[in-house]
Amino acid sequence: MNPIDKRNVGAREPLKRGRPSVGITKKVSLTLTKEEWARIEDSKLxxxxxxxxxxxxSPIESESENKITSTETFSAETYQFTKSSVDSRVDMTVKFNLPKDHPYTTEMIDNVRTTIDRSLFNNSNVxxxxxxxxxxxxxxxxxxxxxxxxxxxxVLKLLEWELARSIRIREKQMEHVRERQAAPKYLDQI
Structure with missing residues (x-):
C-alpha cells in the first residue's frame, strides 16, 4: 500500500449534496425530419x-457479463369505464366510505362529482x-x-431496523452489566 493510500485509510466519505446524478450530460446536435420533430412536440415532452x-x-442488450440489464418490459394495460359505472362508484364512496358525521356539504360532493365528470370524461361516456x-x-x-x-x-428500511435491533441488544447488555454491578459481591453482603 502506498503512503497516500495509508494516509486515507479510515477517512470519511464526503457528504453527497444536491440532486443525485441521473447520468452523464452531453451536448448533442440532432438532425431530424419535420415529421420526427412534430412527433416529439406532439408528445408534450x-x-x-x-x-x-x-x-x-426498447430492450437493452447486455454489453458485458458484469453489467446487469433488464430485457423484461411491462406494457401498460388499459381499462375502460363508463360514466354510469364511475357515478355509481362515487355514490358508493360517499355512502359507505365517509364517516356519518363528515363535514362535507351536498354542494361540495356535487362539485367533486362535476370535477370527476369533467376531468375523466370530457364530453364522452367512456x-x-x-x-x-x-x-x-x-x-x-x-x-x-x-x-x-x-x-x-x-435496504434503507432494513438498515434502520438492524440499527434499532443492535441498539436494543446493546441496551440489554448494559442493563445486565448494571445488574451485576448492583448485585452483592461477597457472601456476607447477601
Missing part, C-alpha cells in the same frame, strides 16, 4: 424526456385508464413503480 422514454421502452405494474415491498407493504426503487427503500 422535452427532447431529453422523449429520448429517455423511447430508450426505456374513459380509458392506463395502469402499470407495481412492485410491493415484502417488508413494508409499500408500492413502487420500479424494482430499483423497491430495493433502495428496502
Amino acid at each position: 422535452t427532447v431529453a424526456a422523449f429520448l429517455k422514454e423511447l430508450l426505456s421502452t 374513459v380509458s385508464v392506463e395502469t402499470k405494474p407495481q412492485y410491493i415491498c415484502p417488508f413494508t407493504g409499500k408500492r413502487f413503480g420500479s424494482i430499483d426503487k423497491l430495493v433502495e427503500a428496502a
Whole structure:
C-alpha cells in the first residue's frame, strides 16, 4: 500500500449534496425530419424526456457479463369505464366510505362529482385508464413503480431496523452489566 493510500485509510466519505446524478450530460446536435420533430412536440415532452422514454421502452442488450440489464418490459394495460359505472362508484364512496358525521356539504360532493365528470370524461361516456405494474415491498407493504426503487427503500428500511435491533441488544447488555454491578459481591453482603 502506498503512503497516500495509508494516509486515507479510515477517512470519511464526503457528504453527497444536491440532486443525485441521473447520468452523464452531453451536448448533442440532432438532425431530424419535420415529421420526427412534430412527433416529439406532439408528445408534450422535452427532447431529453422523449429520448429517455423511447430508450426505456426498447430492450437493452447486455454489453458485458458484469453489467446487469433488464430485457423484461411491462406494457401498460388499459381499462375502460363508463360514466354510469364511475357515478355509481362515487355514490358508493360517499355512502359507505365517509364517516356519518363528515363535514362535507351536498354542494361540495356535487362539485367533486362535476370535477370527476369533467376531468375523466370530457364530453364522452367512456374513459380509458392506463395502469402499470407495481412492485410491493415484502417488508413494508409499500408500492413502487420500479424494482430499483423497491430495493433502495428496502435496504434503507432494513438498515434502520438492524440499527434499532443492535441498539436494543446493546441496551440489554448494559442493563445486565448494571445488574451485576448492583448485585452483592461477597457472601456476607447477601
